[in-house]
Amino acid sequence: MGFKVKDISLADQGKLKIEWAENHMPVVVGLRKLCEEKKVFEGKRISAVLHVTKETAALVRSLKFCGAEVYLAGSNPLSTQDDVAAALAQEGINVYAWKGETEEEYWWAIKKIIEEGDPDLVIDDGGDLHATIHKEYPKLAEKIIGGTEETTTGVIRLKAMEKEGVLKYPVIAVNDAFTKFLFDNRYGTGQSTIDGILRATNILLAGKVAVVAGYGWVGRGIAMRLRGMGARVVVTEVNPLRALEAVHDGFDVMRMDDAAKIGDLFVTATGNIHVIRKEHILKMKDGAILANAGHFNVEIDVKALEEIAISKRRIRPYVDEYKLPDGRRIYLLAEGRLVNLVAAEGHPSEVMDMSFANQFLSLKYLLEKAGELAPKVYKVPAEIDEEVARRKLEAMGIKIDSLTEEQVRYLNSW
Incomplete structure (x- = not known):
């Protein structure tokens, strides 16, 4: 052995x-x-x-x-x-x-x-x-x-x-x-992603605008749990059927371009690359928090964030602060990796x-x-x-x- x-x-x-x-x-x-x-x-x-x-x-x-x-x-x-x-x-x-x-x-x-x-x-x-x-x-x-x-x-x-x-x-x-997928992806990831975000940040979710990228079973679970904690949830999607479902489930649905301007917390759950890109980061408000719930650390363009930031510091375990040239601060959780397994227990x-x-x-x-x-x-x-x-x-x-x-x-x- x-x-x-x-x-x-x-x-x-x-x-x-x-x-x-x-x-x-x-x-x-x-x-x-x-x-x-x-x-x-x-x-x-x-x-x-x-x-x-x-x-x-x-x-x-x-x-x-x-x-x-x-x-x-x-x-x-x-x-x-x-x-x-x-x-x-x-x-x-x-x-x-x-x-x-x-x-x-x-x-x-x-x-x-x-x-x-x-x-x-x-x-x-x-x-x-x-x-x-x-x-x-x-x-x-x-x-x-x-x-x-x-x-x-x-x-x-x-x-x-x-x-x-x-x-x-x-x-x-x-x-x-x-x-x-009906349970692990939805209820498991839904709960554990919130757990990871809260352990890393200890923020109050109630009243925050939370943007969930992707409305597959993982995205559904995260959106449901965020709403249950009092967040105002926005969903972004590329699939018209899933977008329509999100609307009928009572969520606001819009493009990431528009959501970037209003979000306090962003959670990616698509399985795709660069869902949050440079052009989105540049539109975000001071203090915006970025987290990923997809398997690989590709959904948030971390390289672009590194390139546009003038400084970076680890402000809490699993929380990195990036300062933009105009003074705005963007916070990346778990280095863009699975927040529920990096900052919590899965x-x-x-x-x-x-x-x-x-x-x-x-x-x-x-x-x-x-x-x-x-x-x-x-x-x-x-x-x-x-x-x-x-x-x-x-x-x-x-x-x-x-x-x-x-x-x-x-x-x-x-």
């Missing part, structure tokens, strides 16, 4: 965090207990690039207890919880992750879990692992049974790979499961319970279907989605109705 973490002496603290998470992740823990005796992943090597949090720990520990040898790297240079990484290393997970990695260290860790891990299955969050395997380890890609993808950005990249005919193994888009355990249950069952499905699936991007099978929902309801003590035979016949008849 190998590892590289910030400080292995933090392991005891990390174990307590993991215990807390697992107490709130009954579906993942239940699946672990179900599959542990059969060792469903016995002899399989799994390499994963995920945010190294207490919730991720619940997933990778479950895979290990069910027989897998797990290799783990962080999917963001600033999102690793160092005490959790130390606890995992002490438990026999091959983990290479620490908070504050340089770009070079970030890519080193990913290559480390590929080369050392020699995986049969891969788990990714953002697509960097899949892309690196295909670009730099093509022979390995040909022998991989399959993989999963956790987030919207990664699914977009994988579908582009499939379209270009370069994808070499089947990938299940866990992000597209109903029990993932999604609550309860919502990651469903996301990681999908990961667990999707990997099991890939093993069961080994050699049968073409190298394409697949949806999570409906039976897995429904099983996760059913197990979550049971854990919450909620019972639902079932169809009578008469109702089944009626629905199946024309």
